[in-house]
Amino acid sequence: MGNEKKTRILEAAQSVFLRFGFRRTTMGDIASAAGVSRPALYLLFCNKEELFEAVLQAHVARTLEEIRQGLAAHPTPEEKLRFAFELWAVRPFGLLAASREVGEPIHAGLAFAKEAIDQAIAAFEADLVTILAPLSATAPARALPPEQIARVLTRAVHGFKESATSPEELRTMIDGLLEMVLASLRPVPNAGA
Template identity: 35%
Template sequence: MCGMNERERNILDAATTLFMRYGVKRTSMNDISQEAGISRQTLYNAYRNKDEILRALIRYFADRAYCEIEAGLEEKPALGDRLDLVFDRIAVAAFDLLSESPNAADLVEGFNQISEEEIDASYAQVRGLIATILKPYASEIEANGLTTTQLADFVQRMVKASKSTATDRAHLLEMLQTLKTATLKLAGVA
């Protein structure tokens, strides 16, 4: 999961650059091959079309965030710090990336139309990670009437909602802080 070959990473980085600059609809496979410095045939050998590239991008971003979170967990034993790490890699980084693009709406629309399965899989991956982070606090969470799975599902869905409803970065951080405070309270840490 945490590894990808250089050619795939090069293609997906090129596609990301172009999608952010011009939007999904206005970016062609030829544009992507040129940006990646490879032949069109090499690109088509890796990905049949933009839909496949969009699906691969979702997996790429989700896997990269997941691996970065996993790598950072050992350095962050406190639940609040772990939640901050998840929120930063899942919500804040995505929000910042989309905020930099004049074609963010086109990019999100492209992701949503093409990649529902990959999006659902990435959300399930995040829920599982959050549940694992919450597991040491299971007895306190259960004393508050929830399971770690239920709380992980709630946290993941609120993180997702915060990304799309925040009016700006400060508002996003405020919503995530509220979610963190509530989660810590339910886990008996606050």
């Protein structure tokens, strides 16, 4: 029963954070949405920051699992990368864009969640390396290693999210970036001639 209750609380908290933003959300709001008392909520999570981190970690775990499960359905590295970024960046961008409070949770000092955010990015980058590694094996000698490419991709897409005005615009930016990266990894025809 404890895991079911915790899952229900995390799902309710994610919904409330999306609706009201981090700052305006109270533990009472989350307890009410989850159908538990505030004391019961505090038994599982000491404060709102800890609860937000748990929501973030649960969301990342679900997203990474969905990406890993779905990669097999995409035969080319380009399709795999587009799929991964669709789930990792475009889908949450669209979800957050639907909220009036979208800017606040993204930009409001979430320094307390930095470690969880860094771990999430590192896990996603590791998945990108897995996709990129076969391309790197046949890439020109001047090509960056897959770990560096993965880091550049995640940081660039983070910047894209800051300036994109819609999921479609974000998707277009990501597509352009991926085309440039993939072009740099293609073997040069007649390179030895």
